[in-house]
Amino acid sequence: MDLNSIQEAIETHVYHIHPDLKVPLHEHATQDEIFYCIQGSGVGILEDKEVEMHVGDVFVAPAGKKHSLKSDGNMYVTTILIPVNRIICHCKQVSYGDIRKAMVSGARTVKEIQEITGAGTECGNCIKDIEKILSLACGCKMVTVETVVNAVKGGADTVEKIGEVTGAGTDCGKCKFLLQNIIDTKR
Numbered sequence: 001m002d003l004n005s006i007q008e009a010i011e012t013h014v015y016h017i018h019p020d021l022k023v024p025l026h027e028h029a030t031q032d033e034i035f036y037c038i039q040g041s042g043v044g045i046l047e048d049k050e051v052e053m054h055v056g057d058v059f060v061a062p063a064g065k066k067h068s069l070k071s072d073g074n075m076y077v078t079t080i081l082i083p084v085n086r087i088i089c090h091c092k093q094v095s096y097g098d099i100r101k102a103m104v105s106g107a108r109t110v111k112e113i114q115e116i117t118g119a120g121t122e123c124g125n126c127i128k129d130i131e132k133i134l135s136l137a138c139g140c141k142m143v144t145v146e147t148v149v150n151a152v153k154g155g156a157d158t159v160e161k162i163g164e165v166t167g168a169g170t171d172c173g174k175c176k177f178l179l180q181n182i183i184d185t186k187r
Helices: 005-009 096-102 110-115 125-136 145-153 158-165 178-187
Strands: 010-019 031-046 049-054 058-061 067-070 075-083 088-089 136-138
Touching: 010 031, 010 067, 088 096, 088 125, 096 110, 096 125, 096 178, 110 125, 125 136, 125 145, 136 145, 136 178, 145 158, 145 178, 158 178
Parallel strands: none
Antiparallel strands: 010 075, 031 049, 031 058, 031 067, 031 075
16 A cells, blocks of 8 residues: 555544443454543443543554443543554465455355465464454444345345345445345355
8 A cells, every 4th residue: 555545544533432322342354443532531442351541541452353432421532543454364474355355256164265365274373363254244333244144035135235134334334345245146
């Protein structure tokens, strides 16, 4: 990526985290998310670890890690989402993006990923990560491929209908090509 592409891919947001807001655990597979507390206080949650946040504190959720926020009062945070293409298979230098591209072309099993990308064919330490990637259609909404396949079998025949039924593809939208492939292949 060149500098302009990186600058265009960076997203920023400001969120109000209040006691009634339930932010579900979610992940961004291709973005690190940095939270900066600008007012109030609360808690950043990274998988099974909680970090107290007060004005001026920073909380980082690396790509592929489930995270959330909560507050007993009012907390305002600004976030920066920074694109990354993390390496899943270090032996073969296969990235998350490479695996998702293979899924968009129809791969749904570890064996198919191995055949297309070579990931997981040497030491095998990345197999669990590959299985996790294969299981999710939408990381933002934590919607599984199985859930989307069932929605398609139940009549959801467009990406928009899948979104209405499952929530997949309704946040960042990066999974829409995969959703279309699931519609086309019914798997």
